[in-house]
Amino acid sequence: MGTAGSGRLGDVKETTAGRPPLIPSQEPTMSYSSLSGRVAVVTGAASGMGAATAKLLAANGAAVALLSRREDRLKELAAEIGAAGGRALAVPADVTDQRSVDGAAERVAAELGRVDLLVAAAGVMLPNPVDDGRIDEWTRMIDTNVTGVLRVVRAFTGDLVATAAGGRTADLVAVSSIASHVSFPNYAVYSATKAALTHLATSLRSEFGPRDVRVSTVEPGLTDTELGAHIDNPSLGLDGQLGAMFDAIGPLSAEEIADVIGFTVSRPRHVNLRHLVVLPTRQA
Template identity: 60%
Template sequence: MTDLTGRNAVVTGAASGIGAAIATQLAEAGAAVALVSRRQDRLDDLAGKLGPRTYGVALDVTSQASVDAGVEQIHARLGTVDLVVNAAGVMLAAPIEAGRLDDWTRMIDTNLTGVLRLVQAFTPDLIEAAGEGRTADLVNISSIGAHVVFPGYAVYGATKAALTQLSTSLPADLAPYDVRVTNIEPGLTDTELATHLDETGQELIASMNEQIGPLAASDIADLVTFAVSRRREFNLRQIFALPTRQA
């Protein structure tokens, strides 16, 4: 049930954390995978471990020119893409009273606009693949922060709430073409996102990890692999993934 042989996948944020774990599991299940991130060296290292059907594409989701160039490379290598996973994301502590417009813009451009760029780029592929009778999936990695309030993270939460709403609405346009949309909202997960935080934020995450016990990136990869390997008539649209102790 997890044989993905013949699938052509794109995974953003694949240089580390959840994105790297997802790309690894998809490749191990037989998919050809384009590993997408800004860090070519890390992508090349991961591709070298996963085999010849994976390769890295240095791409910045906040730049349309970079996306256009990367998509051209992906099409040249993979052909029609039938599986897109938007796992790139950034979480910054940016309290409203601090007025950190640069941080707000970075989160919006990565967590929301970056996803839209990939959706725009690959929707024709997904529709084409589904029209040929193949399984076609769009998977977005949102966050429980779309619903749960954390002081100092209003803008981050807003970007994830927007991504969740986008994922909820996209099937109205894509389901008639047999393209599936899955939104996954992880809770506390052990990833590199915490390294984007200031010292206070990192201490908070460390305390939460100790008290709650975080998920592993591989847990989220398990969910993605499971969801996209179901029969094409079965769509898992919304998945909450929380540590047992996280309220």
């Protein structure tokens, strides 16, 4: 279903009917020394793939700005990263508000310096039949999943381009979803926003690539995050369609997606892993 999840990972890991566990480990197994000294911004850092990515980047020596609306969670994550020897800055920001994003960029510049790595992981997933007419949900998904990414790109493009012009590695990573190209009933608007994001990243490569800024799209399949808990339709949520998919397929962990992002941005600067689709084996 793309970037969705429920916190049911413990259930999925149990052995059933003599089969081995679906997910033997949630922990990444690789380290990326080339990330040391980089300055990263991660949106959606309060939970899920954003939080996992921030922790991985910091563990490998990057200074990480944590952007999300939930300041309490950001502070907890920054403290956790700091206790582990990393460097993180909690920056409350709302990607649906340009003034908020611009203010966050100013603070990052003042406290961490020029950004050379941007991971756009903020997103919402609110499925419902189109004939329910949930304009509130449609607006929220479009404003977060598409326009929100554009706001963040607008705020940090200058840093990325300047970094690349100076001969250093510069990365923009857009976290999309397999829903960008796979149809799921009742996910029409969510899928449309992710298709727009994937196509946006494709187009940005034509603008940024000639200036040595890498643009990568990561499209996860079924993944364990908190997004599933935001679904207000019981037949589609954790006690319905989504929960059944978790039980049948077994999700990826947020840490496994973070590991893919870490690998992507740690390649030599002339190597652009442009489009990665990451699925649980049973969904592939």
